[in-house]
Amino acid sequence: MNPKPAPHINVRRVYDPPQPADGTRVLVDRLWPRGLAKEDAHVDEWPKELTPSTELRRWYHGPDGTFDEFRRRYEAELAAPEAAEALDRLRGLAAEGPVTLLTAAKDPAHSHTEVLRGHLGG
Template identity: 55%
Template sequence: MRSARVYDEVSDDDGTRVLVDRVWPRGMRKEDPRVGHWLKDVAPSTELRKWYGHEEEKKAEFAKRYRAELKEEPAASALADLRDLAEEGPVTLVTATKDLKLSQVPVLLQMVGK
């Protein structure tokens, strides 16, 4: 499993691209191939996302709170769907976040275990 920005061009080795943001990325059409599947329920809640603000000093606490959210519905079902996709073949998690290291993607990669 890998990660990329949703604005990056599709690569031959991307496999299934999965948008893991709660909000649709600016300037993207629904049929844009860079998006792939949209699993918005696996994304952090709006409240958590706004609190975090991608601030480096909040990263550890964000990860802890986000893991807790992923254990509750509907996020737990969306995470199970993501795991199922990963079992079927290569998956690339995509996000509109500018800095992938400060996004939810590292937590998801850890939770999926691929």
Template identity: 60%
Template sequence: MTTVRVRRAYDPAETADGCRVLVDRIWPRGVSKNTLALDEWCKQVAPSTELRKWYGHDPERFEEFAARYETELGDAERAAALQHLRELAAAGPVTLLTATKRADISEAAVLARLLDS
């Protein structure tokens, strides 16, 4: 069984996190690269700048964002990154990290749903 969690990059690491992967294209503000407990930064899987700006983390746009993002994940570079995340998830627990205030309506939540299915 795949175990994929979604957490904010600002939250402290937990033992149950397993492999911690930042999935944002932009590094979290105010966090040094030395202090973030991170195994990988997989920015290739992040949504396009255009999609991210259109979405603006508006909860009413989340379902449309998720659909558009899943379409973007068909692009070669994003598809390869998604496959890499699948391989990590098959090997053990994975925690997808995002800097957004609401991780439940982020690209990390969309990715977790895809990886768990």
């Protein structure tokens, strides 16, 4: 029996031009990116239930926010039924082919996209 291949999960800034290897493009920000027309973004999915809450986002970008604590709080939010269902849907998409998580964050490596990628097995 062949083991299932690990899903291929990309993380990119939504402002970067789409690439053929992107596969399904999923915007994982709660707010639409400033200055970007919807037709230019080439977004296939926008599951807002997977995005950090407004309160969590504001806390993280405030003076007391640390990435480790953000990760812990965000993982608790991802355990909510709506978020868990959306995560399952993304896992299904990733099983079919590449998925690219899109964000407007200037530093995706220290954003919610890395937490999501970990939950998706990428």
